[in-house]
Amino acid sequence: MKKSFLAKAVLATLISGTFAAPVYAGEAELLQKIEKLAAELEAIKAELVATRKKTEVVEQKQDVMISNAAKAQAALPAAPIAPIAPIAPLASAQTNDGNNEGLHKSVQQTVVSSYGEINYTRPREASNQAQTDVARAVIGITHRFSEKTKMVAEFEWEHAVTSKDDNGESEVEQLYVEHEIKPGLSAKAGLFLIPVGFINTSHEPTAYYGVQRNFVETAIIPSTWREAGFGLSGSHDNGLSWDIGLTTGFDLTKWDANSGDGRESPLRAVHQEGQQAKSRDLSLHAAANWRGVPGLLMGGSIFSGKVGHATTDFAANDARVTLWDLHARYNPGKLDLTALYARGTISNTDALNLSFAGQPNPVPSAFAGWYLQGAYQLWKNEDYSLTPFLRYEQFNTAKSYATMPLGLGVATGPDEKVTTIGVSFKIGEGVVLKTDYQKFKQDSSRDRYNLGAGYSF
Template sequence: MNKTLIASVIATLLTSNAAIASDETTELRKVITQQQEVLKSLEQRLNETEKKLEATADQVEVVAESEGGMFANTTIGGYGELHYNNYEDQDAKIDFHRFVLFFGHEFSDSIRFFSEFELEHSLSGDGKPGEVELEQAYVEVDINETISSKVGLFLIPVGLINETHEPPTFYGVERNGVEKNIIPATWWEAGLSFNYKPVGGVSIDGAVTSGLEVGDDFKIRNGRQKVAKATAENLAYTGRVKYTAITGLELAATVQYQTDITQGGNNFDAPIDKADATLLEAHAVYQVNDFSVRALYARWDINGDEAKALGRDEQTGWYLEPSYKISEKVGVFARYAEYDNNAGNSDSTAVESTSVGVSYFLHEDVVLKADYEDLGGSKDSKGFNLGFGYQF
């Protein structure tokens, strides 16, 4: 009896445990199944995230390629100036004198391109007052650490204004008469040039280029051909030495020689002899704190009976310009200048100019200008100029 009872109890317990184990196994399988579904969901989400990351990476690569591609080393700049001129015995004029764009590109660390494209007087074309001009378009190559070369269309290395003439870089609304009528800025030619820096603060330039072609009036400014199907029978040879080793000081001298400034007399009614011409220019700039002074002298000597008969075998000019920066935004200047395109004769034909003015800098690259000019000598007039200019 007792054995039978014990056996029954044991059997019951075994049966209960088996049932419990079976229930636990079923529950465990459900949990595993649920976890497997969660893992599948997570795996799906992970795949979607990876796809999104790949798409984002592709887009970033496209942007990077765009920013680091063919335009990565391309630069754009420019300048412009608006002038208002009011002189006695003349109608007052307002003129957007220059709108200029620069385009440059670095092909490598040693080869670069630069260009300057200009619209003068707002409108160009037949019967319009302005011109569209390509003033610079050259490739510069660094041959080594001290020698570089330019080939193409570039500014002649002479004077103060010719190579650096953005409005915020000089005083006065208009460019001074000496560098306009004697040098004559802005003056560009086509050819080949070299720059050599033997030591720090010393720079030597040499250039072989197209030259001027004056007419029968022998006016230098009118002789600029601007490399527009320019006559190139007689080339020009230019050399300059510049010294800047002392802080605040610049000394420079330029000489140019042209074998025939008339290019064979194409603009003359009758045959003429060759008129070789030599330009000499020297200038100095000295700045101490907020005070600076500029001085420049330029002279043409032209051989030939035709130039001598007009008194234009010698053409000279000079000016002296002190200035003072009152504050970061305000600068004042005074200038006395003389130039004479008929210096070879005995008459008093020099133009004398006395100017005073102020520049107000809204920004270091944006300036408002005003000046008063008193003209004497062969010109007798006075008036004032207002201007606005920028560079970027």
């Protein structure tokens, strides 16, 4: 095999890796990506060796056949046999220009990935409520049909046991195909994560600080939020990358004003997750990130769509959900600084909330939150690293409501303020042990100690 082809295979693998997952400023994420690229390169090398052996066997058989034909022709001079044309090499091994591009385009490979976490929580004032939870276990499969086309699937189990009598869930977290149209531009279709904030698209336990995911990116942005539809992604040499898409959205008819789910996370209470999702009203999203300075990431996103789906006798068919965020991360080396602000609105809910009069949790018209986080890699050697961190966040899932008649309104919720201090101890880049303490300003009974263990590969 020509060295030039191997170089092209390596380059194609690096390019395809760029579209397989977003690039993050953190060292851990970059090293994980390099390891995956190395595995893909080894698969390509193995394919090249196997194909070379097949080609050598064909060539040997060809030589034998030509030799036998020549002998037969010499033995029968009265009825000469036309010379046998050489057998063409394997179509997948070489094209007309002889540079093995055919093989390069036919390479297929399957990569299995996984992540999971087990957490322990102990409330400071109620130790009898301490609990341990197998929070999640995820198996991922990525199959590359060619250098330009791949399939991505992730299957998740939450809280260890799934049945009608248990709190566990089993779900398809992602299931989509992606095709590179040209270098720097790709398209995908299926069920995929919406590119908003940091954690929604990078939620492995090795990728974030703290035993639990932060509140802003779970209560305001409903991690892990995915929709079914179509998307385009692009990247440019100046460090700019972008995403746009047309997908399913939320279903406001699922809102239960007697339940506390909406107070915990308004959008999680009405998400569809690709489960026979109502699609009369579709949604649009767009996101952009800039990485033009080493260690710096700045970006934002917006998602918007109607959520009534022309439902018969529903009082809010014109309601619209809009969620946007701004975020920045600076990770030049040992220091890691992060900031994020997210705000969501649900419009045209007046008539719907009037039908909920007397119930504790009508639909909010606005919800928002933000956080600041700092971490510093205090110590690292070949096998381990120790990184303490501090995070302050403020969020409100019921920041405002649409105007209601006097005496029928519901009071807005207070801004909850949470301070989290903790440390992450990494074993290599694939395993992390975490501990932290969380202090709640509004409700001190929620103060708690957390321990956790997670992995990702």
